[in-house]
Amino acid sequence: MVLNFQSALIFITAMNLKELAHKLGLSQTTVSRALNGYPEVSEATRRKVREAAEAHNYRPSPRAKSLATGRSMAIAHVVPVSSQHEMVNPIFADFIAGAGEEYARAGYDLLLSVVPDSDQDRMYRDLVTRKAVDGLVVQAPTLTDNRIPLLNELDIPFVVHGRSSGVVSSYNWLDVNNRRAFERATGLLLDLGHRRVALLNGLATLDFAHRRSDGYKRALLDRGITIDPEMIAHDEMTENYGYEVARRMLAQPNPPTAFLVSSIIPAIGVRRAIKDAGFEFGRDVSIVIHDDDLSYFRNTGDVPLFTAVRSSVREAGQRAAAMLLEIIRRREGGITDEAPMQILMEAELTIGQSTGPRLATPVHAQN
Amino acid sequence: MVLNFQSALIFITAMNLKELAHKLGLSQTTVSRALNGYPEVSEATRRKVREAAEAHNYRPSPRAKSLATGRSMAIAHVVPVSSQHEMVNPIFADFIAGAGEEYARAGYDLLLSVVPDSDQDRMYRDLVTRKAVDGLVVQAPTLTDNRIPLLNELDIPFVVHGRSSGVVSSYNWLDVNNRRAFERATGLLLDLGHRRVALLNGLATLDFAHRRSDGYKRALLDRGITIDPEMIAHDEMTENYGYEVARRMLAQPNPPTAFLVSSIIPAIGVRRAIKDAGFEFGRDVSIVIHDDDLSYFRNTGDVPLFTAVRSSVREAGQRAAAMLLEIIRRREGGITDEAPMQILMEAELTIGQSTGPRLATPVHAQN
DNA sequence: CCAAACCTCCAAAGCGCTTTGACTGCCGCG
DNA sequence: CGCGGCAGTCAAAGCGCTTTGGAGGTTTGG
Structure with missing residues (x-):
């Protein structure tokens, strides 16, 4: 009984960096570096640290990590709900399935915002100023979609699924011909x-x-x-x-x-x-x-x-996500002024x- | 030109608590309390703080808040993708639309994990030990669904959409008859x-x-x-x-x-x-x-x-979300050992x- | 008039992580 | 032999917020 309780407690109180470092007799710095693959730590130490982390089921807190790094390791998709018909476009399900796969692979979370289409702008602004996500996917662009200049101004990586004919500024997109x-x-x-x-x-x-x-x-x-x-x-x-x-x-x-x-x-x-x-x-x-x-x-x-x-809209989701992650990667690598990425998929008859x-x-x- | 650049910068470098407090000539403590509705701050001060926050478009960083409070203000839905047919159940779209509405209203984010159904357990464990979310919704339970005892053990608020006949322990659910x-x-x-x-x-x-x-x-x-x-x-x-x-x-x-x-x-x-x-x-x-x-x-x-x-599966989503938020609220209020919440909806012919x-x-x- | 009881507000200590700057040995080189 | 350089490690300073434990000032009650 007591044992049970204890083991449950240990499980719940997830191990943190400090404890892990203490257990290993190393500093937090070294442990952090070992885990994140920095070169200034010896391979022997790295192995020991990795093993201990594994053994204790250590997961770094994404929140703390996020606070420290400024990155949130999350991508938002803002899905508009038509206020007319309270309708959710069913293709979103497959698109998101494709994208989600890609995000999961790269360790990103997917933040889904379901908002009335009239509230979209506010939501985008909010997500960015709160620094809630590292990038965004814009769905179902209109003829001249104001979300595109907005996001350009907010200076956050984003990919548009589709294009917006009336928008002159350049942006990253993936579309079907x-x-x-x-x-x-x-x-x-x-x-x-x-x-x-x-x-x-x-x-x-x-x-x-x-x-x-x-x-x-x-x-x-x-x-x-x-x-x-x-x-x-x-x-x-x-x-x-x-x-x-x-x-x-x-x-x-x-x-x-x-x-x-x-x-x-x-x-x-x-x-x-x-x-x-x-x-x-x-x-x-x-x-x-x-x-x-x-x-x-x-x-x-x-x-x-x-x-x-x-x-395939699912494939579109996957490729759009991959594109977005690539853009984020580049920006973090300091590559700032690149030509926008654009993919035009052909439909087969x-x-x-x-x-x-x-x-x-x-x-x-x-x- | 310069002006433009500056205003952009100001916009991007979202104001933080420290700056806001400094601008007001108050401490961070007071400003935080004023904003969060704590009683130990005078109404006059509170009004001034609110106005200043509004004027400077101040948004508290959810990450920092989250780190400090331990709450993440996010809910996860884990959507399994059938490995057989790579299929996403289309009812999820409407269910999530309903739930998302509720979350948005309460200021919660929705974290959507799209995972192969074989990986579900790992994903749940991960979400909980990372403390990535405050609660979970379990979709499409099987006859004896092991996610339910797992989540009970992990001691995190969750609601099941449907029931699992083979599970003896009690849990919160919402189902159709x-x-x-x-x-x-x-x-x-x-x-x-x-x-x-x-x-x-x-x-x-x-x-x-x-x-x-x-x-x-x-x-x-x-x-x-x-x-x-x-x-x-x-x-x-x-x-x-x-x-x-x-x-x-x-x-x-x-x-x-x-x-x-x-x-x-x-x-x-x-x-x-x-x-x-x-x-x-x-x-x-x-x-x-x-x-x-x-x-x-x-x-x-x-x-x-x-x-x-x-x-209506959309209504189900909305009610399940409301239920989950209520459970979280109760737990935060210290109410710990309650009877589980259960809603049985009748279908109309x-x-x-x-x-x-x-x-x-x-x-x-x-x- | 003084102590007790508020009211307001504050400084500082976390939350769990990354990252800077520095320190310690140890090796090789002139 | 002395010095620069390097590999490996660490202490400490943040990231932006909440919250504890007071500190002053103002009322109240006896």
């Missing part, structure tokens, strides 16, 4: 003979939505097809959005024969609307999606359900069951 | 005349899956229906899983006429399989789901797509388009 992807996807549908191609895009305020629209429009204009604004929708990418918009569009006199959808989630809704309207998915009406390769919604198989331009040639006699004419 | 929910859902299908009811459950190792199975079995046995193990599936709740299992089951000689599905995501797959097999969804084959009320997959409308037992009476002449007989 959205324009190219959607140009190709649209091209594919046009090659199949479709002329009425609808675009179900993300929120109009977000930058990536514009790049996607650009690619779509460019492909249409290239073939001399005029753009029908009625065929373009913007909203948060829920299943319901896909369903409602597709239902409405398919009920029009001259309905689309193909849909280009910004995410697999609304695409599920589009598919539902297609079936509800009595059309055959992939035959009467085609769909091409942008596939983020979400872990719980894999669009795979020999012939995947959806024809898609695919780019895979053919699934959701696309087919435009039918000679459109089915909707039969209805 | 899964057994009741699935008993009711099954009962509904049986009332509609269905006799072959399939259950697409979550991973068999997870506790909630067992409770759901229990409810399902109890409802069947209540009506004297024998349980067909072939009608029960367990796996991670992806769309594909729903599709594949439903496809297989529907191809059997004596296929189910109804499905009970543990999440809306595989239910989408089940629906796909039903249509692919030539059945009519909600007429030939019924579905009842457990609906976590995911923000991007709302099952709403006058008559929602799916008949469902619903319980709503009728959607996915259920109907079992057809007199089963359609599959016609095929």
Whole structure:
């Protein structure tokens, strides 16, 4: 009983540097240096120190370390919650999973701030002035995102997932070539003979939505097809959005024969609307999606359900995190005035069951 | 130019207590106490201090504060990544959104650790011995989850989202009444005349899956229906899983006429399989789901797509967080030996388009 | 009028770590 | 033999905050 209690106590009162040093008959300085790999300590001592640390399950307090060094060994991701729909973009889960892996490997903690999108600026300011983190990842940039100049001014390392067309200053980013992807996807549908191609895009305020629209429009204009604004929708990418918009569009006199959808989630809704309207998915009406390769919604198989331009958001998270850690490393190494790092990922096009040639006699004419 | 540089510097070199105290002609002690609402400082002084702090945009360093007080003002959520499928459970996004809100309100940071499920124990140990957080939330408990005794031993406040049937020691939890929910859902299908009811459950190792199975079995046995193990599936709740299992089951000689599905995501797959097999969804084959009320997959409308037992996972996140903060508050108040806190949420049943009476002449007989 | 009881405020000692500056032997070199 | 240099170690000064243990000054009560 007493023994139990004692051992519990010993376990809880985690050993600190002072005790460890005392136990070894060395100074705190030497122990600290031995553990942190400084060269001015003999290998013999280092080994002894390492062993003792291991044996006593010694973990340096990150708080104290942080106070002493000025580094916090933490990265923040600020995830905005849409105040409209109280919605959390589900791609964040996979993005963060990818990034988290990278952080864990490097011994960094991940600080997640979930804030109403109106409070974002304040949160960024707060995180920086409190010196709570060593770096930040900016999600879902808008067309001219003021977080970018803000963070530049605050002079803290950060990486943007995506880009912001309206921002002139330079910054580190990682993005998918959205324009190219959607140009190709649209091209594919046009090659199949479709002329009425609808675009179900993300929120109009977000930058990536514009790049996607650009690619779509460019492909249409290239073939001399005029753009029908009625065929373009913007909203948060829920299943319901896909369903409602597709239902409405398919009920029009001259309905689309193909849909280009910004995410697999609304695409599920589009598919539902297609079936509800009595059309055959992939035959009467085609769909091409942008596939983020979400872990719980894999669009795979020999012939995947959806024809898609695919780019793994999880991989994006991982690479964005790696980039950020590299930037922090450089800055600590004293490299201050470097060119910004930028990665443009290409999406790959895979053919699934959701696309087919435009039918000679459109089915909707039969209805 | 020079002015600019200076103002930037001032901004970056965040004011600290010492400077602020000096500026006010007071001691650090008094300023600290004034700011933290201690009674031994006059109201006049307190007001002056507050104003000065405001004016200079003073933020106490959380690190220093943390080191001095022993509290870290942070909560950890450890999110396991299934090593099988590299999958992140999408309900985490909404759960965390709910919890994050609560933490933000209380001034706590949220530390998110994404770790392979095999590494979980180590991560918990690490977080505690490093004193990185003041409390933890345990996600997705297994049947006898060893994290619970571990955390009890480590003597740190924690809340479990769900329960672990095999754990005898007491702990704080928040759960949905899964057994009741699935008993009711099954009962509904049986009332509609269905006799072959399939259950697409979550991973068999997870506790909630067992409770759901229990409810399902109890409802069947209540009506004297024998349980067909072939009608029960367990796996991670992806769309594909729903599709594949439903496809297989529907191809059997004596296929189910109804499905009970543990999440809306595989239910989408089940629906796909039903249509692919030539059945009519909600007429030939019924579905009842457990609906976590995911923000991007709302099952709403006058008559929602799916008949469902619903319980908002976001609300669960919020309440779990509130519970944890309350526990921490109590412990700091010296209240040590309290009964554990436990909340059991009831799911509500709503009728959607996915259920109907079992057809007199089963359609599959016609095929 | 004096002691006791406040009120306000302060100096200084931590919290657990890193890092500077210095010190001690010991070796090699001129 | 004496000196510079080097490897290995240490004491002590922070990092920015909280908190203990008073110190003065002002009221109160007998």
